[in-house]
Amino acid sequence: MIETHPPHPTLPLDIPQLRRIAQKLRRHMLTMAAGKGQGYIGQGLGVADIMAALYFHEMKYDPHNPAWEDRDRFILSTGHYSIALWAALVEIGVLPEDELTQYGADGSRLEMSTLDATPGVEMTGGSLGHGLGQGVGMALGLRLAKKISRVFVELSDGELQEGSTWEAAMAAAHFKLDHLVAIIDCNGIQADGPMVLNMEPIAEKWRAFGWRTNEIDGNDITQIVGALHAARSATGQPNAIVARTVPGKGVPCIERCEKAHFLNLTHIDWNVAQRELEAQHE
Numbered sequence: 001m002i003e004t005h006p007p008h009p010t011l012p013l014d015i016p017q018l019r020r021i022a023q024k025l026r027r028h029m030l031t032m033a034a035g036k037g038q039g040y041i042g043q044g045l046g047v048a049d050i051m052a053a054l055y056f057h058e059m060k061y062d063p064h065n066p067a068w069e070d071r072d073r074f075i076l077s078t079g080h081y082s083i084a085l086w087a088a089l090v091e092i093g094v095l096p097e098d099e100l101t102q103y104g105a106d107g108s109r110l111e112m113s114t115l116d117a118t119p120g121v122e123m124t125g126g127s128l129g130h131g132l133g134q135g136v137g138m139a140l141g142l143r144l145a146k147k148i149s150r151v152f153v154e155l156s157d158g159e160l161q162e163g164s165t166w167e168a169a170m171a172a173a174h175f176k177l178d179h180l181v182a183i184i185d186c187n188g189i190q191a192d193g194p195m196v197l198n199m200e201p202i203a204e205k206w207r208a209f210g211w212r213t214n215e216i217d218g219n220d221i222t223q224i225v226g227a228l229h230a231a232r233s234a235t236g237q238p239n240a241i242v243a244r245t246v247p248g249k250g251v252p253c254i255e256r257c258e259k260a261h262f263l264n265l266t267h268i269d270w271n272v273a274q275r276e277l278e279a280q281h282e
């Protein structure tokens with residue numbers, strides 16, 4: 001069993017606490033999108049529960065030292081989901097909350113796509129299809145360095161249409177990278193609406209590539225935590241978590257958007273969105 005306790009004294013949080021954190025992450029994301037008037041908010045809201053579980057429960061991570069060499073690594077392969085990472089890094093204390101208003105601003109550290117110059121970011125994102133390969137490289141490097149750190153890679157269903165993802169998947173299984181966890185955000189959308197290619201059955205594909213695979217509701221914190229715990233005990237196989245998420249989760253007017261890939265003032269009244277989020281109580 002992998003030792004995962006983070007060094008932060010208040011972590012890991014339990015399930016009810018994680019639900020509250022996910023709500024706070026959604027609030028941060030709406031603050032960013034409303035401030036800029038636009039953003040990749042649908043995806044961010046969709047993965048809020050996953051981000052809460054990773055940063056506040058599962059990852060070995062020291063927010064006082066985000067470059068700590070023994071940390072678990074998180075790679076956001078979908079760089080345009082940066083809004084979700086900024087929310088997590090603000091909530092855990094790596095970035096200051098007053099920077100949220102800088103999302104997407106010129107010269108900001110909170111770019112619309114991740115930049116590795118920002119504290120807490122492992123790699124620059126934007127060019128899709130590279131995160132899993134980078135994760136495989138990191139996992140191999142950590143093994144060579146005899147580190148016990150794990151590597152978590154978030155990628156999207158759209159990235160399953162890129163050959164580089166499957167090349168990385170083959171390599172991970174070949175090298176038996178059991179300290180690698182891929183979380184595939186299956187939100188069913190791509191840039192222009194629904195998925196262009198049918199990628200189903202997604203879980204079976206990962207199993208066929210030699211990955212220990214769990215398919216879950218990616219907006220159910222109990223299921224997310226369960227799948228992350230299961231991944232701790234993998235031996236000799238990398239782990240895939242196929243997470244079915246709802247774009248805009250928690251904000252009905254965004255959930256209803258047919259094209260939730262990039263939203264601006266023509267699609268969303270941000271005041272309504274914020275009120276709807278606050279109306280969600282456990």
Ligand SMILES: Cc1ncc(C[n+]2csc(CCOP(=O)(O)OP(=O)(O)O)c2C)c(N)n1
Nearest residue numbers: 043126127128156157158159187189190191
């Ligand atoms: C290699 C590459 N090709 C195209 C793009 C342009 N692009 C940005 S986001 C996006 C949609 C990708 O869909 P998905 O990864 O499933 O993300 P989601 O719809 O959830 O935002 C595309 C095509 C890119 N960033 N990188």
